[in-house]
Amino acid sequence: xxxxxxxxxxxxxxxxxxxxxxxxxxxxxxxxxxxxxxxxxxxxxxxxxxxxxxxxxxxxxxxxxxxxxxxxxxxxxxxxxxxxxxxxxxxxxxxxxxxxxxxxxxxxxxxxxxxxxxxxxxxxxxxxxxxxxxxxxxxxxxxxxxxxxxxxxxxxxxxxxxxxxxxxxxxxxxxxxxxxxxxxxxxxxxxxxxxxxxxxxxxxxxxxxxxxxxxxxxxxxxxxxxxxxxxxxxxxxxxxxxxxx
Amino acid sequence: xxxxxxxxxxxxxxxxxxxxxxxxxxxxxxxxxxxxxxxxxxxxxxxxxxxxxxxxxxxxxxxxxxxxxxxxxxxxxxxxxxxxxxxxxxxxxxxxxxxxxxxxxxxxxxxxxxxxxxxxxxxxxxxxxxxxxxxxxxxxxxxxxxxxxxxxxxxxxxxxxxxxxxxxxxxxxxxxxxxxxxxxxxxxxxxxxxxxxxxxxxxxxxxxxxxxxxxxxxxxxxxxxxxxxxxxxxxxxxxxxxxxxxxxxxxxxxxxxx
Numbered sequence: 001x002x003x004x005x006x007x008x009x010x011x012x013x014x015x016x017x018x019x020x021x022x023x024x025x026x027x028x029x030x031x032x033x034x035x036x037x038x039x040x041x042x043x044x045x046x047x048x049x050x051x052x053x054x055x056x057x058x059x060x061x062x063x064x065x066x067x068x069x070x071x072x073x074x075x076x077x078x079x080x081x082x083x084x085x086x087x088x089x090x091x092x093x094x095x096x097x098x099x100x101x102x103x104x105x106x107x108x109x110x111x112x113x114x115x116x117x118x119x120x121x122x123x124x125x126x127x128x129x130x131x132x133x134x135x136x137x138x139x140x141x142x143x144x145x146x147x148x149x150x151x152x153x154x155x156x157x158x159x160x161x162x163x164x165x166x167x168x169x170x171x172x173x174x175x176x177x178x179x180x181x182x183x184x185x186x187x188x189x190x191x192x193x194x195x196x197x198x199x200x201x202x203x204x205x206x207x208x209x210x211x212x213x214x215x216x217x218x219x220x221x222x223x224x225x226x227x228x229x230x231x232x233x234x235x236x237x238x239x240x241x242x243x244x245x
Numbered sequence: 246x247x248x249x250x251x252x253x254x255x256x257x258x259x260x261x262x263x264x265x266x267x268x269x270x271x272x273x274x275x276x277x278x279x280x281x282x283x284x285x286x287x288x289x290x291x292x293x294x295x296x297x298x299x300x301x302x303x304x305x306x307x308x309x310x311x312x313x314x315x316x317x318x319x320x321x322x323x324x325x326x327x328x329x330x331x332x333x334x335x336x337x338x339x340x341x342x343x344x345x346x347x348x349x350x351x352x353x354x355x356x357x358x359x360x361x362x363x364x365x366x367x368x369x370x371x372x373x374x375x376x377x378x379x380x381x382x383x384x385x386x387x388x389x390x391x392x393x394x395x396x397x398x399x400x401x402x403x404x405x406x407x408x409x410x411x412x413x414x415x416x417x418x419x420x421x422x423x424x425x426x427x428x429x430x431x432x433x434x435x436x437x438x439x440x441x442x443x444x445x446x447x448x449x450x451x452x453x454x455x456x457x458x459x460x461x462x463x464x465x466x467x468x469x470x471x472x473x474x475x476x477x478x479x480x481x482x483x484x485x486x487x488x489x490x491x492x493x494x495x496x497x498x499x500x501x502x503x
Contacts, residue, residue, distance in 0.1 A: 008274075013477035017268065017279055018300040042298065042329040043275045046361055072299040076329075079365055104303050108336050109370035167481035204481070214481055220274075226473075227269035227456075228492040230423040230465060237490055239272075243479050 002132045002150050003029045004157055007036075007051040008044055009220045010203040012166045013239065021073030023202050026159060027055065028066075028150060030130055035064040036081065037148060037159050041073040048077055059083075066129070068161030068202075069142040070096055071105040079113055086114065087129065089137075090121040091144030105179065106142070122146060138163035138192055140178045140185025141202075147192060155197030157206075163188045166204035167214045205241060216241075259287025259389070261409060264308045265297055266471055267455040269418045278330030279473075281452055283411055284312070285404065290386045292321045293341070294404050294411040294452075296334035305334055316341075321385060325413025325454070326398040327353040327371075328362040335374060343371065344385060346393070347378035349400025360431050363398070394444055396437025397430050403444060410448035415440045418456030419465050457492070467492075 004026060011022035021041040025048060028035040034057060040048050052058060059080040066087045068074060078086060099106050107113065124144070126135050132151035139145055141162040148159040158164075165176040169189055178185025193199070193209075198217070200206045206217045219242035225234040267281035278298045282305065285292040291314065297305060309315065316337045324332045324345045335343055350371070356363040364370075379402070384390050390405045394415030404411040414429070415437070421427055422445060427437035444451065445461055450468070452458045458468045471492040476485040 011477070012481075013475055015476075016474045017265070018298065018304070019302075020275075021300055022275060041300070042333075042364060043278060043300065046276060047274050072302075076299065076364070104306065107299065107370075109366070109373070112369040113366045115366065115369060166478075168478070171481050222275070223273045224277075224490070225271050226490060226492065227271075227418060227420050228471075230419040235490065235492075237488065239475060239477065239488065241477060241479055 001153050002130075004150060004152050005029065005055065006200075006206065006218055008040060008047060009205050009218050010166070010201055011220060011222075012168075012204045012241065019073070020203075023073050023161070024159075024200050024204075024206070025051075026200060027052075027057075028130075028133065028148075030132060033063040033130065034061055035066060035130065035133070036062050036084070037066050038068055038074045038161060039065055039078040039081070040076065042076040045077050045080070049080070064130070066148060067092075068147060068159070069145040070107075070110050071142060071162070072107050074161065074202075075107070075110060075113060078117065082117070084118070085120045086117045087120045087122055088114075089144035089146045090123055091139070092142060092146075093119070093121055093144070095143040103179065136192065136195055138188035140175060140181050140183070140188045141165070142180050145188070149195050152198070156195065157198040157200060158192050158196035159200045160192045160202065162202035163192055164199060164201040164204075166201050167199075167207055167216075168204075169201070170209075170214065259285060259290075259406060261285050261406060261411070261452065262312070263452065263458065264293075264305065265301060266457055266469075267418070267453060268471060268473060269420065269456045270473070276330070280330045280414075280454055281411075281456075283452055284309075285386075285389065285406060285411070287389075288387060290321070290389075291319050292323060292386065292389070292404070293319045293338065294323045295325050295331045295413065296322060296337070298330040299333045302334050302337070306337070323385070323391065323402070323404050323411075324349075325403060325411070325415070326401045327367045328398070328414070329364050329367075330362070331413065331454070332367060332371075333364075335371060339374065341375065342377045343374045344377050344379055344391065344402075345371070346400030346402050347380045348395075349398060349402075350376070350378050352399045357431070362431060392443075392447065394440035396427060396433050396435075396440045399432045401432075401440065405447055408447075408449040409452070410444055410450070411452045412444050412448075412454060414454035416444050416451050416453045418453045419459045419467065420456075422451070422453075422459070422461070423465055 010024035268279035430437035
């Protein structure tokens with residue numbers, strides 16, 4: 001059994017000033033190794049280090065980082081993990097040699113980010129990379145997106161990253177953001193929903209499906225402070241996914 | 246519209262257009278990094294000041310497009326400093342001269358251990374571009390000067406257009422200007438305070454790194470309002486919640502001392 005620890009829940013929010021890009025980051029522990037699922041956007045770099053620290057860990061203690069795909073908001077902090085094997089889909093990695101001009105999600109300098117790290121390129125065939133952790137190929141959102149199906153004491157958890165951007169993809173019956181290939185993305189969405197019992201979307205809270213109803217397992221709340229008054233108090237507001245907050 | 250004299254009595258006109266108005270926001274679980282990005286256009290020149298965090302990328306392209314511009318139309322990009330939230334999209338501007346202080350570039354190759362804001366891969370990402378490092382203050386277009394404002398980082402620079410200054414984080418916001426203290430610095434606090442004082446002396450109008458543009462005064466006075474709209478959902482079946490955070494110029498200065 002793998003212990004699954006949500007370090008940073010994905011945030012289902014958008015603004016008119018910037019992209020949040022706060023994606024789900026999970027620590028997986030099989031009793032022998034510390035494995036990180038996705039590395040997150042630069043914005044959460046401090047929060048990620050703090051989340052590891054609160055579990056008695058530093059980035060140096062991470063033995064493996066599993067990269068679902070190479071979009072900016074998943075890869076910007078991967079350079080922190082100098083001691084880790086970095087698992088990346090070969091299709092995804094090869095794609096970064098010639099990124100489509102319309103694809104603004106994959107940084108053209110992603111190979112500079114990965115420079116000096118120990119890469120392990122994964123083929124498309126699905127495999128158990130560690131006991132209780134199987135890769136699942138979910139292309140569409142990006143060229144070679146791969147999720148992970150993990151055996152936990154609560155059932156099979158599907159770490160879907162942006163193949164399931166949020167629970168709204170299920171409500172809509174189609175992927176919200178399949179900007180590499182829509183048909184592939186739609187097929188991946190259908191497939192991942194059959195692959196387990198608990199779902200970790202890329203940019204939403206983890207949930208179970210109770211007779212088709214979405215039951216969230218976590219919420220996130222952030223406090224924002226705006227120093228709008230040079231000589232006065234900050235304006236504070238709360239950003240929360242919890243009902244009634 | 247700004248008018249200035251190019252010596253010899255020829256008056257040029259140029260215009261600063263903010264593409265992103267910086268926001269003095271902080272949060273408890275992530276870095277906001279809502280920095281100022283601005284365009285300066287005059288006499289056939291199109292200069293971009295800072296490029297923002299990656300989180301600006303599609304919006305930056307959209308805002309340029311709305312002005313009838315593509316990245317290829319930018320002839321010069323000035324990077325105030327090499328932080329994650331100011332210099333990340335420079336790679337979009339492959340045909341532009343990328344102006345950065347030589348000291349900043351050298352520093353970014355090996356950022357200090359405590360410096361959480363300079364991505365360790367920033368310098369590597371920039372080497373593919375047409376870099377034009379500067380070692381001293383200089384004019385990069387008629388009446389447009391690079392000024393050295395170190396302290397926030399080792400090689401922070403600003404762009405002085407007449408008496409208007411694109412300051413980067415040497416002037417993070419009006420609060421720092423009012424207090425005469427640069428609150429957030431990574432290289433040298435005393436130097437950052439000195440650069441802030443110099444910036445306030447050089448300009449009448451400052452485009453701050455993380456705030457709205459303001460008139461130096463006294464009294465300091467913002468030039469415009471700011472609003473941030475956030476949408477999120479609690480229930481995936483329900484409607485989005487919408488939050489609008491507004492800073493209105495008049496209200497912001499309700500308690501401003503004369």
